[in-house]
Amino acid sequence: MMNLLDYLPGVPDFPKPGVLFRDISPLLANPTAFKEAIRQLNEIAQQFDYTHILGIESRGFIFGSALAHHAHKGLALARKPNKLPLASHREAYGLEYGNDALEIQQSSLPKDARVLLLDDVLATGGTLVAADKLIRSAGFAVCGAITLLEITFLNGSDLLNQSGIRHQSVLKS
Numbered sequence: 001m002m003n004l005l006d007y008l009p010g011v012p013d014f015p016k017p018g019v020l021f022r023d024i025s026p027l028l029a030n031p032t033a034f035k036e037a038i039r040q041l042n043e044i045a046q047q048f049d050y051t052h053i054l055g056i057e058s059r060g061f062i063f064g065s066a067l068a069h070h071a072h073k074g075l076a077l078a079r080k081p082n083k084l085p086l087a088s089h090r091e092a093y094g095l096e097y098g099n100d101a102l103e104i105q106q107s108s109l110p111k112d113a114r115v116l117l118l119d120d121v122l123a124t125g126g127t128l129v130a131a132d133k134l135i136r137s138a139g140f141a142v143c144g145a146i147t148l149l150e151i152t153f154l155n156g157s158d159l160l161n162q163s164g165i166r167h168q169s170v171l172k173s
Helices: 025-029 031-045 059-071 126-137 156-162
Strands: 010-012 020-022 052-056 074-078 088-095 098-105 114-122 141-150 167-172
Touching: 025 031, 031 059, 031 141, 031 167, 052 059, 052 126, 059 074, 059 114, 074 098, 088 126, 098 126, 114 126, 114 156, 126 141, 126 156, 141 156
Parallel strands: 052 074, 052 114, 114 141, 141 167
Antiparallel strands: 010 020, 088 098
16 A cells, blocks of 8 residues: 655755645645545545535645545635635635635635635644635534644644544644
């Protein structure tokens, strides 16, 4: 069996000292590894009763679109501020290296959508908690969150548990 961690090298001190950035480029460049990552994401996604995936900017777009295609589900995008042309919902949050916000266009999802949050990495959990708040404040149901990789020492899983967000990751490091 393929070890997907071999395709996610760590880059220390990026984008600032103390942060270990996981580079997904080698995984995306290898079609066998990327296909296996989507297969494994789909496997864990099946435990959730969802109609749509929310891909979180920017790397969540890649995995979200591939998984949505594979699973025959709808896809919505959580964007960084000021990138959407129509009326949007917004949620601000803190990161391990600063602050940011997510937005979703109000017309992105149907009224009865059950949304599965998807991002590439679970680090501190702030981005996924913000996405959960964003989707719920927009009037939609969140059924859970999945990520390709969880960086366990950052304890993001604890924050998701405290926030009542069911979640699972393909890989842990």
